[in-house]
Amino acid sequence: MTTHLASDPQVAALVTRLLGPVDRLADGLTEAITREELAYAEDARLTREELRATVHDNLRSVLAALQGEPVSLDAAGAAGRLKAEQGIPLASLLHAFRLAGRFLWDRLLDAARREDCAGELLPFASDIWLVIDAFSSAATDAYRATVEEEARRDAETRGLLLTGLLDGSAGSAGTGAREALRTLRLEDHGPLAVVHAETDSALPAESRIRSAGIAGVWVRRVGARVGLLAAPDEAAVTVLVDLLAADADCRIGVSRTFASPEDTPRAWRQARNAARCVPVGRTGCHVYGTSPVSLLAAASPEAAAEVADAVLGPLRALPGPERAPLLDTLEAWFAAGGSTARAAERLHCHRNTVLYRMNRIQELTGRGTADAVASAELYLALRALRLTG
Numbered sequence: 001m002t003t004h005l006a007s008d009p010q011v012a013a014l015v016t017r018l019l020g021p022v023d024r025l026a027d028g029l030t031e032a033i034t035r036e037e038l039a040y041a042e043d044a045r046l047t048r049e050e051l052r053a054t055v056h057d058n059l060r061s062v063l064a065a066l067q068g069e070p071v072s073l074d075a076a077g078a079a080g081r082l083k084a085e086q087g088i089p090l091a092s093l094l095h096a097f098r099l100a101g102r103f104l105w106d107r108l109l110d111a112a113r114r115e116d117c118a119g120e121l122l123p124f125a126s127d128i129w130l131v132i133d134a135f136s137s138a139a140t141d142a143y144r145a146t147v148e149e150e151a152r153r154d155a156e157t158r159g160l161l162l163t164g165l166l167d168g169s170a171g172s173a174g175t176g177a178r179e180a181l182r183t184l185r186l187e188d189h190g191p192l193a194v195v196h197a198e199t200d201s202a203l204p205a206e207s208r209i210r211s212a213g214i215a216g217v218w219v220r221r222v223g224a225r226v227g228l229l230a231a232p233d234e235a236a237v238t239v240l241v242d243l244l245a246a247d248a249d250c251r252i253g254v255s256r257t258f259a260s261p262e263d264t265p266r267a268w269r270q271a272r273n274a275a276r277c278v279p280v281g282r283t284g285c286h287v288y289g290t291s292p293v294s295l296l297a298a299a300s301p302e303a304a305a306e307v308a309d310a311v312l313g314p315l316r317a318l319p320g321p322e323r324a325p326l327l328d329t330l331e332a333w334f335a336a337g338g339s340t341a342r343a344a345e346r347l348h349c350h351r352n353t354v355l356y357r358m359n360r361i362q363e364l365t366g367r368g369t370a371d372a373v374a375s376a377e378l379y380l381a382l383r384a385l386r387l388t389g
Helices: 007-017 022-036 038-042 048-066 073-084 088-114 117-167 175-185 208-213 234-246 260-275 292-299 299-317 322-334 340-347 350-367 370-389
Strands: 190-198 213-220 224-230 251-254 285-289
Touching: 007 234, 007 340, 007 350, 022 048, 022 088, 022 260, 048 073, 048 088, 048 224, 073 088, 073 117, 088 117, 117 175, 117 260, 175 340, 190 234, 213 234, 213 251, 224 260, 234 285, 251 260, 260 285, 260 292, 260 322, 292 299, 292 370, 299 322, 299 350, 299 370, 322 340, 322 350, 322 370, 340 350
Parallel strands: 251 285
Antiparallel strands: 190 224, 190 251, 213 224
8 A cells, every 4th residue: 555645845844844733633643533433432441541542552653654754554453452451442443543534634634734734734635544445454353353253263162061960070069050141141041952953064943943032042062052051931942943954954852851950961862862752864852851752762772672673573674666655654553543544544455455454464473453462562662763774
């Protein structure tokens, strides 16, 4: 970036004289900023001394740039970082730079009038704003970089706290767990629930969950995304489940609600088992405890696989084209409450086809649905097969 101010000896001399009393200029500009920008005047974290020091450094650098010296944007970057750390809004930071541009131009114009060279100065007004724009851009970049870095560190801290709650290391006596919950700003929101999704990516529903007034913190675990959610009330938990189910692109489990942060590890186990209640290869959201048989199979996959082999072994040995219709018919029959007609409607076939397939299943497994125990074994084996793949 180059400016034309220094190409005119008389104008360059004016700038030099302005650079001389930079301390006085810094006092004047600090006063103008605190008077016209409330964010600086009202924020107790940024002292007047800190603001003046920042103003002084940037004024000196701006005036040097106007004299044609190599431009250093270090002071602008430092100002951007400081304002981000102090929580000063970016709009207030940019307003302060605009005030600085107007302040410098007014002082420069006054000096030029006293020297009777205002006419020569006017064509170079754009140079003032060229320099101010460069400084404000540098400050903006530093501000945003600082905010992003703080957000990253905050996310890491929140992730560590959530991990501690999930695995129980946040404090066995409960004090540490409650402190972690307060730090995560979840202590006053209402019922808690853990969500376990078998994915490495953020869930599509997360933004809508926040919009529904449900607070939460998420962390990535191996092959999963886990969230600790705090809903305003139990009705909001139903909304949470509906939102998760509407856009589910993986298997998602939701724990029972709980109040004490010490129960988070148990809730996570519930959420993991609930996710396993969604059949392998399918997507959906399942709430812990809403399907006891599926939960039983999901809680012990090895035992579930053994039950599936013991009950459905001969059926599973059939070729795929013959095996799949039989399993689908058995599932439709149970879903229809044992009604052959409704099962036929679900399968879009004749009821005699359903009867034939059910008889075929009894021949292969030695278990018929007319017997309560045999029917229960078939249902448990089918759920185990679906859940274990």
